[in-house]
Amino acid sequence: MAILGIDDTVGTNQKARVFNREEEQMREKHLIVCPYCSVGCRVYVETEDGYPVGIEYVDDIPGIPNKGGKLCPKGNVAFQYAQSKDRLTRPLKKVAPGKFQEISWQEAMDEVAGRMNEIKGKHGPGALAFLGSEKCSVEDNYLIQKLARAMGSNNVEFAGRLCQSSNVVARTKILGSAPQTNPSDDVLKADVVVLWGYNPAATNPVFFGQYVEKAVLDNGAKLIAVDAVKTQSAKYADIYLQPYPGTDLAIILAMINYVIENDLYDKDFVAKRVEGFGELAKTVEEYTPKWAEKISGVPANLIEGAARTVATGGKTAVLANEGLNQHVNGTAAMMALTDLVLITGNIGKEGVMSGAIPGAFNGMGASLTGVNCAQLPGAIPVADEEERERIERAWGLEIPDKPGLHYVAMFGAAYEGSVKALYIMGQNPARSLPDSAFVEKALEKAEFVVAQDIFPTETTKYADIVLPAAAWHERAGTAISSNRRVQWSFKAADAPGEAKPDWEILVGIANALGLGKYFYYSSIDDVLSEINKVIPALKGATPQRLRDDLKGCMFPCSDEKSETPRLFLKGFPTPSGKANLIAPKYIPPGEIPDDEYSFWLSNFRLVGHFHTGTMSFRSKSLEDRWAEGFVYINDQDARKLKVNDGDLVKVETRRSSLTAKVEVTPYIKKGVISMPWHWGFNLLTKDAVDNLSKIPGYKTAACKISKVRG
């Protein structure tokens, strides 16, 4: 703070100050956005004398994503992780491998700026790469991509590449825009809900309980679930399809085939709002349900039943996530699914829903602010000259006109030596990228690594400079939920030691780099105000509005009064105003089992943990309940392998191996095993990416299993 002269009281929630006379303490409550998933639930953090002591449910603000203040286990411990003893509190400099020394902010900033300028001078701006974060605010993300571009590099990415890029690419090509189309409330009005590779009961529990489950149990909607494991969401399904991982594309193509063959498509909608129908019909001719049965292992009659239900069952919400899109055929699968939504007319009206579902509370915000090697703020393609020039004028900076390196390629380049400096904000690529062992080697080889984080992670180990950041409730900022809701999160407590909000650190770095005049902000409000000008979709999401109207607003909002609950009611944001069906060919998933590696290996998430565990592993209430990984094995396979519940097995792929305890279940497909993703799963995965979106094929690998101990 002192070094930047920044006023950090802006955005503090002054509204709810209560002086508790009896205890003579200042008890306050501060409204934040939950620091975990993309539902964007609201939570009050209660403080006493400025120290967080508890949370309270937000049952007094209508219109928030978590009606009635509902919270899943993670939201209940919204700040517990941050009280872990191993918080980073001072800037650190690596003095020997694994050895760090505390330094001052001034030294840290000078060192970072000196080394980055030196590398840029010697090797050009392409040798620099930056990572933003779905766990940082809209403002932080906007600044890191601006910093990358001010340095002359489009090498700026975040984990959105790893989890939603296939969805985003597919929907943008077909519809002109990727985010969720309708407000969550519309799920309650749907007649059919499809959960495809998506288990919201574990990953978005409040959304599941308040919308999906109510639609099904109370409003009589039909549920179709498609997942390699029968989950807590899928247990409510009327129709449950269990394909081999990554073969879902075959099923979707067959559903389209069935709908067209049987004349069940929405002719009126197709005639008025869609282009490319003939081509699609021709392409899917060969993809019959019988053909799909052979590939996916799902009986043709179930595929037909699902197709009929989507086409004739009424208004259908189609919610798809990583089980479908995190494959090397992810973009093709999302294209086919979007085609299915279109030809059945389940878009551009009330009572339906589809669209990207980012993992973290600000995945949508990081994406929208242009933390993308090929996109500028507002999801503008880097190559769009007119729009790029508009942003260049706003910034007074030149922006490189060629796309940079995508997330996986950055680390390939670091390994080969063409990327020399990595600036990593709130990411843990050493565990989140496929093939962890390779990524760690790349981090080791990089000449200069900066890691800005709240905890030491598998990634900060490799950093030359570690910068301590404030946790989410220790600073103010904007976050955007998967439902496009833009919300202000207030500052509830001070950060420990010398840790600072990410945006302040970035402004400090920009100053030290000599770019201060492009980063002249005296408060976080200044940053958001600039975003309001640069990103048209966020024009009306001003700091004032977000603080006055605590439920926030659904972007696009063209002014401070308006918002957009439903997309595509009249047309699609494409040149013709119509949606462009794209007819994808079948592409097999990445690594398919063979004689040596004979099992399909997939992965999933647990309700009590989050991503690579940097936060949730440090939260005692979660760690006590979800203590370790395990591996689901089908009961028939278990008998053959002679393993029982609790036995230790080694799961081995061509990359590496992990050991875990067996959990025998009839709810996973025979021949498939699956493990929670949180405990180092990426040691096993392969770095093959989808051609179009560059999403890694995390959800399939071939593996073998052997018993370690009975």
Added chain:
Amino acid sequence: MSKKIFIDYERCIGCKACEVACEREHGESMIKVFQFPDLTNVSFNCRHCEKAPCVEVCPVNALWRDKDGAVVVDPLRCIGCSMCVLACPFGIPKINELNKVMVKCDLCADRREEGKLPACVTTCPTEALKFGEVDDITLAKEEMVISNLIGREKK
């Protein structure tokens, strides 16, 4: 009339938000989620019985019923004799190792005092836990069963 927490286990997804919420309020959880191999989950806490055996057997009258009908314990009176532990047909009362007194669900007495709902009920994402008067809840259930029986939507 006494209020209770009703458990609609059909709705429960086993997320354990109720456990974490209770632990957050009370330091340890007084509600436990049981998960069964067929994907069923049952979240279970004190039933606050109308003829509570624990209240009846307590030799020092450390247990009583408060204004909402909750069976609560006075830790200052409790002698840790475990009579209630033995008497409870559900295995609800536990002896706290550290304090040597019995602990159990008090339907979040502190929260009710402030006009709030029990923590587990407020947090439950699926509304599997409902807090209310016995009659209201049973009436709603009756209505649902009848409307399903005759195939009419209830008003």
